[in-house]
Amino acid sequence: MRTAEVKRRFLAHFEAAGHTAVASAPLPADDPTLLFVNAGMVPFKPYLLGQETPPYPRAASVQKCVRTLDIDEVGKTTRHGTFFQMNGNFSFGDYFKEQAIRLAWDLTVKPQADGGYGLDPDRIWATVYLDDDEAHALWRDEIGLPEERIVRRGKADNFWSMGVPGPCGPCSELYYDRGPAYGREGGPEVDEDRYLEFWNLVFMQYERGAGTGKEDYPILGELPSRNIDTGMGLERMAALLQGVDNLYEVDETRPILDRAAALTGKRYGERSGPSAAESHPDDVRLRVVADHVRTALMLIGDGVTPGNEGRGYVLRRILRRAIRAVRLLGYQDPALPELLPVARDCMAPSYPELAADFDRISAYAYGEEDAFRATLHQGSTLLDQEIGRTERKLPASTAFRLHDTYGFPIDLTVEIAAENGLAVDVDGFRELMAEQKRRARDDARAKKGGHADTAVYRTLLDAHGTTDWQAYTTLTTDSTVLAVLRDGGPVTAAGQGQIVTVVLDRTPFYAESGGQESDAGMLTGPSLSAEVLDVQRPVKGLVVHQVRVLDGEIAPGLPVRAAVDPQWRAGARQAHSGTHVLHAALRTTLGPAALQSGSYNRPGHLRLDFSWRGGLSPETRSEVEDVANVAIDRDLPVEVRYMPLPEARRIGALALFGETYDETVRVVEIGGEWSRELCGGTHVASSAQIGGLTVTGESSVGSGQRRIEAVTGLESHRYLARERDLVSQIADQLTAPRAEVADRVTTLIHQLKNSERETSRLRDQLLTFQATQIAASATDHAGVALAVAHTDDNPRQLADHVTKALPADRPSVIAALAPSALVITTNQAARDRGLSAAHLIKTILNGRGGGNPQTAQGPRPTDPESALEHLATELTNQAN
Template identity: 65%
Template structure:
């Protein structure tokens, strides 16, 4: 049974039993504790924790998930991958243990001809928490399981919580016996390779208090509404139903693995080490495809860094398998074809996906060359010093800066007969992981209610309900202050000059989201004034205002007039609509691959990020700007419609990455289908109200990602006026019409280059002349031709100390040891350059050692040339005078 059918049977089974089918959320999640959705329950977390009421009593989904905490173990174990899909059914205070167990057993054991998975009931084992006799009894009664196949386990295995105070409860896991070929008998306790877990049923019925993550915390009592959260691993079930050895050999992954093996000229199953690398490639290519499809772009931090690391590991693995050519153009289309039946977006967005992936591979291949050069240089130094081991710090630098995994460094070092300090490398990696885990723990605890302010937000929301948000309807409301919050929680009053957070029962202020900055404005009470500095949504349904009290005192219960600055809102609307127009123009000129991956807009300014390889060029930018201008000149109508998410997708509305959408979405159209996007921002009524969109810059913000910036509205007209004035000034200074400016400026630049070349030639001749004089006047110090001189860094010919030292050295007799010391004075600072010829080096003299000796450890370089600084001109004079003595001590 193919994975796509396993998925559809799951959803059909639960839909037929009253569950609402909920589409998978995008992998990037707004949850501040996570980079990506890492479990099927994450999108339902607000409903399971009681932060928000559930829209349905029961639901089902197949959720995309990514886990990368132990990415180095991918391919080494056969049960875990970095990307996986979690089939889940959820009850929000509706059914509980009995129905959850019955539903899971029914789907698992119903014959395939009748819509089930057809698993042999006699080979299913379950585990329950050792205190959960109710579940054990249900398994005996509902499924007919004998006591011998019901295993009792402790908190570590069969009690679930999020690791922080909140809902928790026992869980029950289902395992399938794959037979003696996979390991020893005796149930899950004996061998979890043979007895593969495929379904976990979590019974949320208690509230836990503070304490360690897995056990040792107090249970505070029963939840008012008990919930069900289950997760059936789609890849695990595919492994079972396809009689595959492991999840890498199922229908969605094995074709990528086979193509990688063919490219490398290998046969899977013959070499254990090669098999691990092939599994890494198969897993990582699929994971990268899904992350790119959901809008994650390669970057140097956060989600983008995770994606970059996954892509680079795949490319490195192919290199270690012996494939030197670009691999992703061969592998990514295979992953697309296998994933498209369940995730059609990977096919629809493949132009953009492939462009970003291939650009990242090209960039990394270049980086790989740089890293190889760094490694070769480090090994050369080690050999020169008589060593045979690469320090752990060097291996870690290659890993952390150049993306070299340890196995690649080990392989390349071994080729040159050098070992690697693995213990030192491991210690540095362990320290880095501990820092990352500590950061994750801090983020997790911070977002789970440990801060007083977060708790205060929840208290206000529980007491008063969601904010009546009217930003789309009006610029002012009469509102009541529900709470005034300081850094540590509620305040009875905020006095003049205080900066506090205010919660209102209703508000006209737009809260920052979707790339649009929050509104500015004022709160006016009978005896108080406050300036609104920022507006945010810390919890679903709650809008809060960061304000500065400019007069009087503000307290809970006060009636205020909340008013948005109309000029600010107008500018914000122009900028946000301008972003939509520029996005549509960009796609019209460059094609559908140029899909917005990030944006920011505020009054008068917008920026838009999109995947693209290389600069756009003047002509392309002009075409984009002109396409946008035509939309403004045509005064395209701007319309807003609410509709189900499925209908919006059928219409072709663009769902932008990093945003979270509900079942009903707001679609903003400019000129109908010309621009149609899901958006919650504020907009103009007609395109002409934007005024003007003037591109002000284009830049790179990472490999394969470009950024356009533009001035909008009155600020856009101001930008164009300044550009016009600048051109007029240049025309006046150069005495040329504007059309001739490029040629005039090009001619001036060529004249400057010619003058620079002439100056460089003069400086070189002057340096050579002075070098000849210095060489002729060399002193004999213990059989060494010694030259000392001082130059002033005033830009005059002959003052390049390194060039002068090298030229003087070359004019000394080749067979006689020679040492040249040139000091440079620049104001109150001085530097020293020291050079020795080959004869001096053979006699045991080193420029680097001499500089360190003369400057008391400062400076460094090679045996031939070295440099040091940080001294005064007086000290330089003494150093040059001390050179003859240093030669006897070197």
């Protein structure tokens, strides 16, 4: 049974049981505590935590998930993967244990001909929490599981919580006995490879307090309503139904692995033992490739792009691990163009949008591979420099910098260093990596409790309802202060000079979102003047204002006049509408692949990130700017419509990747279909009000991703005026008409380059002359020429020139002394006689230095004359 069919049957089963089928949320989590959705319950967390009222009493989903905490274990075991899909059914105060257990059992054992999975009921085991007599009795009496296949387990295994104060409860897990070929008999407590867990039913009925670990926390009492949260691993169920060993061998993963094996000439599974612990390194690498290529496909498909921070960094690491694994398997050509289409074909039956959007997805992935191949080259160059300055062992800090800054794998650093006779402080490197991970975990833990900080806002929302938000219709409102907050808690008042958070019953202020900065303005009242610094939505439905009290006092119950700065709003509208116009101009000029991936705008200024490989030429940039300004000059109408999300998609409204939208969306059109996007920002009434747009810059912000920046309105005119003044100043300095400035500057640059080339030519001539003199002074030692050079800079370059100046058929050794280093080189004739630069330098420097037979480097000896005499003696001894 194909994985897509496993998914379809799950949703059909629960829809028939009255559940609302909810589409998978995008992988980038709409949650400040997470980078990615890492469990099926994450999109439902506001309902399970009681933060929002669920729109349905019961739901079912197949949620895309990514977990990277154990990324280093991927491939080493057959249970770890970064991307997986979690089937889940949820009840929000509706049914509880009995129906959850019955629904899970029925789907699991129902014959495949009747729409179920058809697992053998005699091979299924259930675990329950130690004192959950109710679940134990349901499995035994209602389902009919024999007593010996119902296992009671402790809090660490069968009691669920989020790791922070909040909902918790016992759980019941289902295991399938795969037979003696997979391990020992005796149930899940004996062997969880043989007895494979495939479903976890969480009975969320208690509230837990603060504590550490999986067991050390108090149970505070019952929740107001009891919920069900279950998770069935889609890949695990597919493995069981397809009769394969693990998630790497199901139909959505194995073809990628097979293609990687074919590219590299490896045969998967031939040299591995019966357990994952005995896997051959080649098999581990093939599994890494299969897992990571699929994960990268899914992440880019959901709008994540490679970068150096957050989600982008995780994606970049996943892609580079896959590329590195292929190279270690012996394939040196670009691999992703061979592998990513296979992953697309595997996943498209479940996610057809991957096929439709593959041009964009592949552009990012292939661009990242190209960049990493260049990175490997850059890292190798830096590593060569570091080796030249190192005596015996490459410091941990250098290895860590290569890894962290350049993405240079530690195993490659060790390999190259060993070739140059050096060790690497691997233990120190691992300590630095561990410290980095500790900081990341501490940061993650700090963020994990972030939802608790919104408790005060949820209380206000429950008490007063949603904010009457009037940003689209007016710039002023008569409002009442509902609360004043400082340091996360309410205060009775705030006075002059204090910065506090203020909640109003209604507001005209735009809250920062969708790339648009929040409004500026004032709150005024009887004896009050307060400047609005920032406006946010900490929880859905509630708008809060950060203000600085300039005069008087602000307190709950105070009537105030909330007024947006009209010039600020006008500038913000120009910039936001300008962003839409610029996006449409890019797509008009470059084609539909130039799709926006992020934006930021504030009054008069905007930037737009878009997918594109390679920089824009000056001509293309000018064309984009011209298309945008033609649209502005045409005074196109700007219209806002509200419609269901499927209708917006049908008419081609563009959505920002990674964003989560409600079922009813706001569509902003400029000139009808010319620019049609989902957007919640403020906009001008017609395009002419943008007042002109000037592109000020275009650059790379990551592999396959560009950023274009522009100014609008008055800022556009000011920018052009500054450019005009700058050209005038240059023209005055060149004593040339402004129309001739570009030609005159080009001429000067050409002259400068010619001068630089001439200087380089003269420097090379001088170096060749010096090398000729040094070669002429070479001394003979048992038929081996020894040339000694002294230089203040770049001893390797001088040694290479001396080598070329000596006869190729004469065995020659060159010693180049610099203020801080000694370099020894040998020509081919000397190496044919068994002379090695690495051996010679270690001999005369008492083991210090290193390199290869042709070139070696070490520190300058304290007594150079004695060292050179030692070298001459060594040459004579070796030659004889």
